[in-house]
Amino acid sequence: MTHRIAVIPGDGIGQEVTPAAVEVLDALDIEFDFVEGDAGDATKAETGEALPQDTRELARGADATLFGAAGETAADVILPLREVVGSFANVRPAVSYPGLDAVQPDTDLVFIRENTEGVYSGIESEIADGVTTLTRVITEDASRDIAEFGFEYAETNGYDDVTIAHKANVMRETDGLFLETAEAVAAERDAEYNTALMDALAMHLITHPEDYGVVICPNLAGDMLSDLAAGLVGGLGLLPSANVGAENALFEPVHGSAPDIAGEGVANPTAMILSAAMMLDHLGYGEAGDRVREATEAVLDEGPRTPDLGGDGSTEEVTAAIVERL
Amino acid sequence: MTHRIAVIPGDGIGQEVTPAAVEVLDALDIEFDFVEGDAGDATKAETGEALPQDTRELARGADATLFGAAGETAADVILPLREVVGSFANVRPAVSYPGLDAVQPDTDLVFIRENTEGVYSGIESEIADGVTTLTRVITEDASRDIAEFGFEYAETNGYDDVTIAHKANVMRETDGLFLETAEAVAAERDAEYNTALMDALAMHLITHPEDYGVVICPNLAGDMLSDLAAGLVGGLGLLPSANVGAENALFEPVHGSAPDIAGEGVANPTAMILSAAMMLDHLGYGEAGDRVREATEAVLDEGPRTPDLGGDGSTEEVTAAIVERL
Ligand SMILES: CC(C)[C@H](C(=O)O)[C@@H](O)C(=O)O
Numbered sequence: 001m002t003h004r005i006a007v008i009p010g011d012g013i014g015q016e017v018t019p020a021a022v023e024v025l026d027a028l029d030i031e032f033d034f035v036e037g038d039a040g041d042a043t044k045a046e047t048g049e050a051l052p053q054d055t056r057e058l059a060r061g062a063d064a065t066l067f068g069a070a071g072e073t074a075a076d077v078i079l080p081l082r083e084v085v086g087s088f089a090n091v092r093p094a095v096s097y098p099g100l101d102a103v104q105p106d107t108d109l110v111f112i113r114e115n116t117e118g119v120y121s122g123i124e125s126e127i128a129d130g131v132t133t134l135t136r137v138i139t140e141d142a143s144r145d146i147a148e149f150g151f152e153y154a155e156t157n158g159y160d161d162v163t164i165a166h167k168a169n170v171m172r173e174t175d176g177l178f179l180e181t182a183e184a185v186a187a188e189r190d191a192e193y194n195t196a197l198m199d200a201l202a203m204h205l206i207t208h209p210e211d212y213g214v215v216i217c218p219n220l221a222g223d224m225l226s227d228l229a230a231g232l233v234g235g236l237g238l239l240p241s242a243n244v245g246a247e248n249a250l251f252e253p254v255h256g257s258a259p260d261i262a263g264e265g266v267a268n269p270t271a272m273i274l275s276a277a278m279m280l281d282h283l284g285y286g287e288a289g290d291r292v293r294e295a296t297e298a299v300l301d302e303g304p305r306t307p308d309l310g311g312d313g314s315t316e317e318v319t320a321a322i323v324e325r326l
Numbered sequence: 327m328t329h330r331i332a333v334i335p336g337d338g339i340g341q342e343v344t345p346a347a348v349e350v351l352d353a354l355d356i357e358f359d360f361v362e363g364d365a366g367d368a369t370k371a372e373t374g375e376a377l378p379q380d381t382r383e384l385a386r387g388a389d390a391t392l393f394g395a396a397g398e399t400a401a402d403v404i405l406p407l408r409e410v411v412g413s414f415a416n417v418r419p420a421v422s423y424p425g426l427d428a429v430q431p432d433t434d435l436v437f438i439r440e441n442t443e444g445v446y447s448g449i450e451s452e453i454a455d456g457v458t459t460l461t462r463v464i465t466e467d468a469s470r471d472i473a474e475f476g477f478e479y480a481e482t483n484g485y486d487d488v489t490i491a492h493k494a495n496v497m498r499e500t501d502g503l504f505l506e507t508a509e510a511v512a513a514e515r516d517a518e519y520n521t522a523l524m525d526a527l528a529m530h531l532i533t534h535p536e537d538y539g540v541v542i543c544p545n546l547a548g549d550m551l552s553d554l555a556a557g558l559v560g561g562l563g564l565l566p567s568a569n570v571g572a573e574n575a576l577f578e579p580v581h582g583s584a585p586d587i588a589g590e591g592v593a594n595p596t597a598m599i600l601s602a603a604m605m606l607d608h609l610g611y612g613e614a615g616d617r618v619r620e621a622t623e624a625v626l627d628e629g630p631r632t633p634d635l636g637g638d639g640s641t642e643e644v645t646a647a648i649v650e651r652l
């Protein structure tokens with residue numbers, strides 16, 4: 001069976017790291033049909049739309065989508081794409097690799113970020129001159145879905161620690177509902193968990209990341225906390241992510257289009273290749289996913305490395321080294 | 327002229343660190359009239375209210391207020407207290423001290439956190455079964471006030487770097503207004519600045535705190551980012567804060583009531599004593615404020631230190647050592 005994969009490189013280093021991931025996938029014994037779609041700043045300049053209708057259709061119709069990065073238009077591309085694939089869970093692992101200069105070398109975290117609501121509702125207005133409002137939405141259904149996904153993920157992947165992040169002391173109704181629903185899910189599953197105010201959690205994750213495993217978060221808290229974790233493990237160049245829906249999914253690095261280094265051939269392909277490994281898991285090729293992760297980790301350990309990790313390797317050299325080790 | 331200072335120790339270690347700060351203030355040659363007020367969990371248990379009316383009046387009528395910490399009722403105490411003193415700016419310095427085991431020893435940051443709006447509006451409801459909303463409010467007036475305060479603070483305190491934190495790519499109207507207003511203030515003052523998406527900023531602050539100085543933030547972003555900075559410099563036990571209004575102000579440590587160590591006499595008084603130093607500055611005793619900071623820094627460097635900093639000193643020993651060095 002051939003899997004149809006939508007490939008959307010986007011802008012900047014998305015154009016460099018996406019082909020790298022495809023090269024790695026091509027080196028495996030799995031039949032993929034890669035179909036490329038356009039999105040991002042350049043696409044908007046050409047067509048007037050950052051995410052044209054045919055790219056949406058491509059993602060909707062594919063078995064999975066690989067997305068690179070977008071520039072100024074990032075929100076106009078990634079938020080609708082997450083919706084198109086119906087993803088409710090954003091899975092963001094942050095792991096320190098041996099030999100890399102991490103702020104906290106003992107980090108092994110996975111953020112399970114609610115992917116549909118919170119301040120991402122898009123409901124904003126200027127209700128009077130100089131007075132604007134945004135409606136933050138939290139529903140029991142979405143909170144239940146993300147909590148079930150999070151506890152299931154922890155179980156399947158061998159994480160003992162589950163933390164529910166929230167700010168229910170201030171956002172009493174909304175994060176109150178999020179927290180209460182997640183705690184109810186834990187009780188139904190008879191699962192252990194902790195809860196943490198997201199501000200205090202930000203501090204503790206920095207000083208004691210080893211105390212945490214899976215962190216279930218509302219949308220914006222997950223956005224910030226996962227970037228924070230990127231800081232702990234040595235940068236955004238390493239963090240993959242999966243946007244998981246009931247029937248479809250989208251895989252993307254946590255990093256952006258990095259215009260400062262785009263076009264120089266030195267972008268770190270790790271985050272994108274590890275995103276492709278998450279796609280392999282999702283499509284049922286967990287063993288191939290492991291092979292890609294092991295090869296990537298070996299290359300992180302022994303080099304070549306790209307400049308963001310202190311090396312002088314190119315995107316191509318790193319990718320070739322990973323392919324060689326598969 | 328005698329200054330009337332409302333002293334509200336609150337719960338837990340608030341009962342230990344607040345007297346420590348008063349002891350330090352008492353050792354200076356300044357006339358203070360300290361009047362104590364009740365607030366917090368214990369007060370609620372006794373009176374039914376976490377922040378009784380007479381404590382509010384006390385804070386409103388004082389020249390400044392020192393607040394320790396509160397437990398479960400923290401939000402019911404601190405949020406109304408910030409309102410009572412009319413504070414629009416929450417000033418949170420985060421500095422690494424030599425000799426302490428900081429995650430990032432080169433940190434010298436000051437968060438200027440908007441203190442009245444954002445998701446702290448308190449406007450929430452359950453609009454349907456299992457569907458809750460919160461109205462996040464951002465106004466031009468409050469954004470202008472905090473930006474002016476932030477740029478002024480940077481100038482007065484010799485910080486070259488000012489960063490405006492926001493998430494205007496997602497919260498387009500609300501953080502859009504915040505960002506646009508802050509940029510307009512910078513332009514009027516002919517001040518240099520950078521802007522940063524708060525998620526990316528969370529990462530960069532961890533890997534390169536030395537690149538930042540003053541960070542002007544919306545309310546919740548400031549809440550998270552300042553706790554993150556506490557993680558960088560060695561914990562919440564070190565971070566003071568000032569809630570500044572036009573005519574009144576409230577000074578409090580960033581830490582909470584720490585029920586796990588309360589009553590043991592080992593709470594770190596540093597954050598509270600440095601908060602008192604910020605109060606001295608505010609009341610026009612900048613020189614006395616400097617004396618307190620220098621004495622505190624010397625004791626941080628040479629000990630005694632409380633257990634959170636790896637020492638075995640008590641709150642009293644640390645306080646006595648600071649007083650001795652004044
Ligand atoms: C680009 C932006 C809309 C996006 C988000 O906020 O989700 C990004 O920060 C991310 O984390 O994927």
Ligand SMILES: CC(C)[C@H](C(=O)O)[C@@H](O)C(=O)O
Pocket residue numbers: 169170199400401404405549580
């Ligand atoms: C206790 C809570 C309401 C408060 C806040 O969110 O402002 C606290 O976290 C702080 O930072 O002072």
